[in-house]
Amino acid sequence: MMGSSSQNSLQSFYQNSLEELKDLFGHVQEMYLIGVTDSRVDWEIIYDRVFSERCSRRVFTLCNELGSSLDYYDPDTSYEEDVAAFYWALKDKVTQFERLNI
Numbered sequence: 001m002m003g004s005s006s007q008n009s010l011q012s013f014y015q016n017s018l019e020e021l022k023d024l025f026g027h028v029q030e031m032y033l034i035g036v037t038d039s040r041v042d043w044e045i046i047y048d049r050v051f052s053e054r055c056s057r058r059v060f061t062l063c064n065e066l067g068s069s070l071d072y073y074d075p076d077t078s079y080e081e082d083v084a085a086f087y088w089a090l091k092d093k094v095t096q097f098e099r100l101n102i
Contacts, residue, residue, distance in 0.1 A: 017062050017066055024055055024090075025091065027055060032084065034046065047083055072086060
């Protein structure tokens with residue numbers, strides 16, 4: 001049986017991880033919305049920002065730490081479709097974690 005201190009530490013860890021995941025989702029959402037609303041934007045630049053060490057790799061790590069992997073279908077057809085697939089999957093995952101009330 002875990003003591004109160006251990007439970008609080010674990011709860012704090014999950015809350016911090018979820019907050020970081022939400023922050024990263026905000027970044028992905030911002031990049032995605034820029035792409036869909038500004039026809040002058042180069043989707044390759046958005047793709048490079050979303051699928052970077054500091055963003056998508058961290059998202060995968062955080063999801064695993066929170067106990068659920070991020071699964072999404074990568075259409076691998078265009079930068080825009082790849083970013084869109086990742087955005088929608090991450091949005092669903094963040095919603096799922098929020099419903100669990102971690």
